[in-house]
Amino acid sequence: MKKIISQATIDRLPLYFRTLRLVEDEEMQIISSEELGRRLDITPEQIRKDLATFGQFGRKGIGYDVHTLKNNIGNILGLQNKWRLAIVGVGHLGGALANYVNFAPMGFSVVALLDINEKIVGNVINGVEIDDSSRMNEVILKKSVDIGVITVPASEAQGVAEQLIAAGVKGIWNFAPIKLNVPPDIPLVNEDLSVGLSALSYHMSQN
Amino acid sequence: MKKIISQATIDRLPLYFRTLRLVEDEEMQIISSEELGRRLDITPEQIRKDLATFGQFGRKGIGYDVHTLKNNIGNILGLQNKWRLAIVGVGHLGGALANYVNFAPMGFSVVALLDINEKIVGNVINGVEIDDSSRMNEVILKKSVDIGVITVPASEAQGVAEQLIAAGVKGIWNFAPIKLNVPPDIPLVNEDLSVGLSALSYHMSQN
Secondary structure (H helix, E strand, C coil): CCCCCCHHHHHHHHHHHHHHHHHHHCCCCEECHHHHHHHHCCCHHHHHHHHHHCCCCCECCCEEEHHHHHHHHHHHCCHHHCCEEEEECCCHHHHHHHCCCCCHHHCCEEEEEEECCCCCCCCEECCEEEEEHHHHHHHHHHCCCCEEEECCCHHHHHHHHHHHHHHCCCEEEECCCCCCCCCCCCCEEECCHHHHHHHHHHHHHCC | CCCCCCHHHHHHHHHHHHHHHHHHHCCCCEECHHHHHHHHCCCHHHHHHHHHHCCCCCECCCEEEHHHHHHHHHHHCCHHHCCEEEEECCCHHHHHHHCCCCCHHHCCEEEEEEECCCCCCCCEECCEEEEEHHHHHHHHHHCCCCEEEECCCHHHHHHHHHHHHHHCCCEEEECCCCCCCCCCCCCEEECCHHHHHHHHHHHHHCC
16 A cells, blocks of 8 residues: 655654554553644644555544554555564664664564674674675675664775675665665665754754 | 744754765755755755745855855854763663764763763773763763753653753753653653654655
8 A cells, every 4th residue: 555645644653653652551542642742742633634645543532542553654664564673783883773672662673784894793682693794795685674773884884885785685764874876776764863863953942 | 042943853964964064974065955855755845945934045146155054054053062961871772873974073072971880880882981870960070061862761760860950961862661740941851762663653654
């Protein structure tokens, strides 16, 4: 099922999913657009409009079924694919991602770790052994990796991206502070932890 | 200088700042809205509109002065405040943040690390010694901490947030997967690394 959904709505879907997951953990079964809005700091009108885009309508005066809504948003986000991740560069950040507990409930699993540092090759994090980066092709294929996560220094990132794509990954999640050139059919998301911090700085400056 | 800027524009400012910083590193002096748009996957029209909001107008057919534009956006984001961060919870993620190289060029510095684990108290990361969490009040005051970064487990996060605020921090950057209750005058940004990954999943599912 493919529908045309605006980019702005797509950007909000992971936030909805995350919040619904927390709400589900709190054992709430129904949530109103007002409560969802309060938790996300988004207006209830915006939420009703976003959800209507993909055919979800809350029951007036009652709300949305939390479990159904969460699963439907998860399906739109493609989380049912149970994507398999390889992390390239197992320094502090790569190691933190290898240990990050929030991926599993979203259906993501880290199945491979790669590094060029011989001192850490062979170490095991969360049940996954660190392989030598020279074996990337073989590891990506053998472990059916879908997503390459780049946590190497900026100077190495473009080369690693090209190796990952040549080895067959279908998407790249880049933490290196550099613009990567990838083919148009390979989705790329750039992550910069200082973006959230800048938003905080903005709000603090308004006080 | 305070101006009313829409939330959507504010959300894009850190992305502009990040990109301009990269462009500056590449020693480009002028950038067009087309080139900025290409790098950010935002339309040039949207960029011109956003920048006009705070009085930045590119020279027609030439573009924006990279250094000036970067500094002006930095000032709107409040980066000239040189915020001082304390990280509470020095596990994998807290340790990765303590080592994260992208904060310094934005003017953020990690000045304090706190943990309850006696085995790591006294260790030094990037020149900062890990203090015992029981000394939080004293450390926050002595090191003039502005921002509390929460990287403890979800079950501990609300308590840590309250301690940080009581100790005098002015903003909270939360990585724990839980909704925190904080006073309305304390800006709070929640970070969830799986949000970016979900966006990647969405785009991969459309292929």
